[in-house]
Amino acid sequence: MAFFCRPFNIQVMTEKPFRTPLIRQPLLSQWMGGDVYLKCENLQQTHSFKARGAYHAVSLLDKTAKEKGVITHSSGNHGQALAWAAKSHGIEAHIVVPENAPPIKIAAIKQQGGIVHFCASGMDEREVKMREIQNLHGQIFIPPYNHEHIIRGQSTCAKEILEEQPRLNAILAPVGGGGLLSGTAWATKTTNPKIQVLGCEPEAADDAARSFKAKKLIHPGNPDTIADGLRTGLGDLTFNYILNYVDDIYTVDENEIVQAWAFAIHRLKMIMEPSCAVPLAVLKKHRSALKGKSIAIIITGGNVDTQTLPNASKALGFM
Amino acid sequence: MAFFCRPFNIQVMTEKPFRTPLIRQPLLSQWMGGDVYLKCENLQQTHSFKARGAYHAVSLLDKTAKEKGVITHSSGNHGQALAWAAKSHGIEAHIVVPENAPPIKIAAIKQQGGIVHFCASGMDEREVKMREIQNLHGQIFIPPYNHEHIIRGQSTCAKEILEEQPRLNAILAPVGGGGLLSGTAWATKTTNPKIQVLGCEPEAADDAARSFKAKKLIHPGNPDTIADGLRTGLGDLTFNYILNYVDDIYTVDENEIVQAWAFAIHRLKMIMEPSCAVPLAVLKKHRSALKGKSIAIIITGGNVDTQTLPNASKALGFM
Numbered sequence: 001m002a003f004f005c006r007p008f009n010i011q012v013m014t015e016k017p018f019r020t021p022l023i024r025q026p027l028l029s030q031w032m033g034g035d036v037y038l039k040c041e042n043l044q045q046t047h048s049f050k051a052r053g054a055y056h057a058v059s060l061l062d063k064t065a066k067e068k069g070v071i072t073h074s075s076g077n078h079g080q081a082l083a084w085a086a087k088s089h090g091i092e093a094h095i096v097v098p099e100n101a102p103p104i105k106i107a108a109i110k111q112q113g114g115i116v117h118f119c120a121s122g123m124d125e126r127e128v129k130m131r132e133i134q135n136l137h138g139q140i141f142i143p144p145y146n147h148e149h150i151i152r153g154q155s156t157c158a159k160e161i162l163e164e165q166p167r168l169n170a171i172l173a174p175v176g177g178g179g180l181l182s183g184t185a186w187a188t189k190t191t192n193p194k195i196q197v198l199g200c201e202p203e204a205a206d207d208a209a210r211s212f213k214a215k216k217l218i219h220p221g222n223p224d225t226i227a228d229g230l231r232t233g234l235g236d237l238t239f240n241y242i243l244n245y246v247d248d249i250y251t252v253d254e255n256e257i258v259q260a261w262a263f264a265i266h267r268l269k270m271i272m273e274p275s276c277a278v279p280l281a282v283l284k285k286h287r288s289a290l291k292g293k294s295i296a297i298i299i300t301g302g303n304v305d306t307q308t309l310p311n312a313s314k315a316l317g318f319m
Numbered sequence: 320m321a322f323f324c325r326p327f328n329i330q331v332m333t334e335k336p337f338r339t340p341l342i343r344q345p346l347l348s349q350w351m352g353g354d355v356y357l358k359c360e361n362l363q364q365t366h367s368f369k370a371r372g373a374y375h376a377v378s379l380l381d382k383t384a385k386e387k388g389v390i391t392h393s394s395g396n397h398g399q400a401l402a403w404a405a406k407s408h409g410i411e412a413h414i415v416v417p418e419n420a421p422p423i424k425i426a427a428i429k430q431q432g433g434i435v436h437f438c439a440s441g442m443d444e445r446e447v448k449m450r451e452i453q454n455l456h457g458q459i460f461i462p463p464y465n466h467e468h469i470i471r472g473q474s475t476c477a478k479e480i481l482e483e484q485p486r487l488n489a490i491l492a493p494v495g496g497g498g499l500l501s502g503t504a505w506a507t508k509t510t511n512p513k514i515q516v517l518g519c520e521p522e523a524a525d526d527a528a529r530s531f532k533a534k535k536l537i538h539p540g541n542p543d544t545i546a547d548g549l550r551t552g553l554g555d556l557t558f559n560y561i562l563n564y565v566d567d568i569y570t571v572d573e574n575e576i577v578q579a580w581a582f583a584i585h586r587l588k589m590i591m592e593p594s595c596a597v598p599l600a601v602l603k604k605h606r607s608a609l610k611g612k613s614i615a616i617i618i619t620g621g622n623v624d625t626q627t628l629p630n631a632s633k634a635l636g637f638m
Contacts, residue, residue, distance in 0.1 A: 018345035026337035026362055042588045043345060269361045269590040269621040302588040309625050 015088040017052045017156065020044050022164050022296065027267060031319055032287065035294040037168075039161050042272050042302030046112065049157055049180055049300050050081035050144070056153025057142050058085040066091045071139035073119075073126035075101035075109075076229065077301055078144035083114025094139055096130045098122070104305060145179030146235025155183030161296045162191050169293040170196040172279035174300055175208045175249060176230035178238030184298065185245030199242065199249035200279040202226075202257060207233045209249040212242060227257055229275035229301065252281035260284060262314035271309075273301045284318060334407040336371045336475065339363050341483050341615065346586060350638055351606065354613040356487075358480050361591050361621025365431065368476055368499055368619050369400035369463070375472025376461050377404040385410045390458035392438075392445035394420035394428075395548065396620055397463035402433025413458055415449045417441070423624060464498030465554025474502030480615045481510050488612040489515040491598035493619055494527045494568060495549035497557030503617065504564035518561065518568035519598040521545075521576060526552045528568040531561060546576055548594035548620065571600035579603060581633035590628075592620045603637060 069092030388411030
């Protein structure tokens with residue numbers, strides 16, 4: 001109730017990442033015979049947790065660096081988040097985007113004030129284009145996950161969860177590049193090592209699970225999964241965090257992901273990206289082990305075209 | 320954290336209405352320069368607040384009445400809620416449904432174990448059919464809103480809000496038949512009369528606003544609004560509650576409702592019925608008066624076909 005007596009004429013401040021709601025989901029809690037909390041990063045600024053890392057990384061730049069502006073290559077949530085973070089610090093963001101990126105994503109970056117540069121599709125082409133721009137103007141590269149400041153920024157999500165529910169048994173987070181999982185595991189284990197941190201990954205893009213098991217960084221190849229936010233492989237930094245702080249990484253197949261996603265849309269009534277369904281599918285798959293416990297699941301983002309939402313019938317059999 | 324140490328082998332009990340989450344919505348709170356809380360009845364049993372009233376009414380029946388079962392006429396949320404409430408008390412529910420009702424709604428009633436009886440469309444036809452069945456078996460009629468037990472059941476929603484946020488300035492709830500608004504206003508004013516209770520109604524179905532102003536029950540005629548849950552007129556009981564306990568009733572037009580609905584879907588990432596957009600549209604329309612305050616909005620239900628969700632472009636200009 002801190003804002004109860006706020007004056008009427010208060011101005012909205014420079015935007016910062018939101019403290020997003022942590023909700024006790026009644027249906028999942030009943031079904032699990034315990035407490036299932038959802039951390040709603042789909043309600044975050046730019047509708048994904050990526051706003052946390054991008055904001056933190058930009059805020060740590062010195063004055064000279066800020067004057068040069070920032071740059072990244074991403075057609076997804078990181079591009080949008082960096083554009084927003086730069087705008088809220090009053091600096092420029094240059095986002096290199098493959099020319100075949102969905103128009104809806106390009107529009108979202110521009111809406112946040114990002115300066116869009118197109119390149120041919122392909123990872124090499126993105127980097128070439130980015131270097132080309134950097135060579136001219138010296139913008140600072142803010143990578144999507146493999147960066148200490150990004151990881152620490154993402155850790156604020158788990159920090160908020162633990163402030164509200166310090167006695168959890170486990171936190172489940174999806175893993176793609178590993179920025180969120182690294183930050184989550186670091187924040188959790190340095191606060192309370194008894195809380196389990198479980199990574200959740202599509203079977204079809206299981207480089208993190210295999211790397212974790214082999215204790216050796218394995219590259220993902222070119223994975224295909226509906227959980228498009230999780231196709232990326234780990235970086236060396238995120239791999240080290242995960243090796244040191246994560247308890248286990250569970251995988252689920254594409255059918256399990258679609259079923260959990262449809263369930264989330266039609267029964268949890270939340271609009272979320274398919275990547276968010278991966279920890280929900282893990283909850284179902286490991287229900288007997290997780291039953292009766294107090295569990296938080298990070299719902300990582302909500303940037304999905306509502307035209308592509310799965311049909312209700314796909315949810316059958318989840319619960 | 321009451322369930323923290325729950326044993327693993329606990330069984331799910333007979334189902335009751337959920338304590339739904341009350342979330343502080345970060346985007347709306349920032350925009351209003353205050354605290355905007357959403358009470359998520361779209362996450363309620365059967366995905367609407369109607370489960371509260373139906374459950375309460377069924378629970379108060381005596382043994383003889385329970386043996387006869389219950390009956391109502393409704394193709395909407397009340398039918399589904401009564402079927403569920405009856406099932407969770409182990410009794411029969413008979414639901415009279417017009418033969419042109421959407422198959423998705425009929426399926427939802429059947430899924431809750433309701434026994435569906437078809438009738439010709441039209442209010443008179445529904446009542447004739449219902450009496451016909453009642454004359455044979457004597458089932459107890461549980462009306463959708465104009466009933467003391469229903470109103471008191473709906474009041475549990477505001478009770479939960481006030482337990483979590485006792486120092487609110489205002490509660491906004493939509494008004495159709497007035498069951499929810501009656502219960503909300505009664506629970507609020509008997510707890511803390513300083514909290515404003517504001518009814519929110521479509522201009523196109525403004526019988527409650529007109530009745531409130533005229534202090535005389537005005538019938539709605541045959542209103543047409545996208546907020547299909549709010550087409551019903553008040554009953555004598557709900558009218559009296561509203562006259563005694565509600566501070567004001569605000570109306571919004573169809574464009575305002577669609578804009579708020581699209582905003583809710585695409586920016587709040589919550590799946591809700593168009594009726595839920597009515598208080599959101601009121602929030603925008605009366606923003607200058609409500610700015611800086613601590614406000615709770617009841618999101619009444621989530622039973623909407625995701626195929627019919629509004630396009631993102633419809634949300635433009637809300638914020």
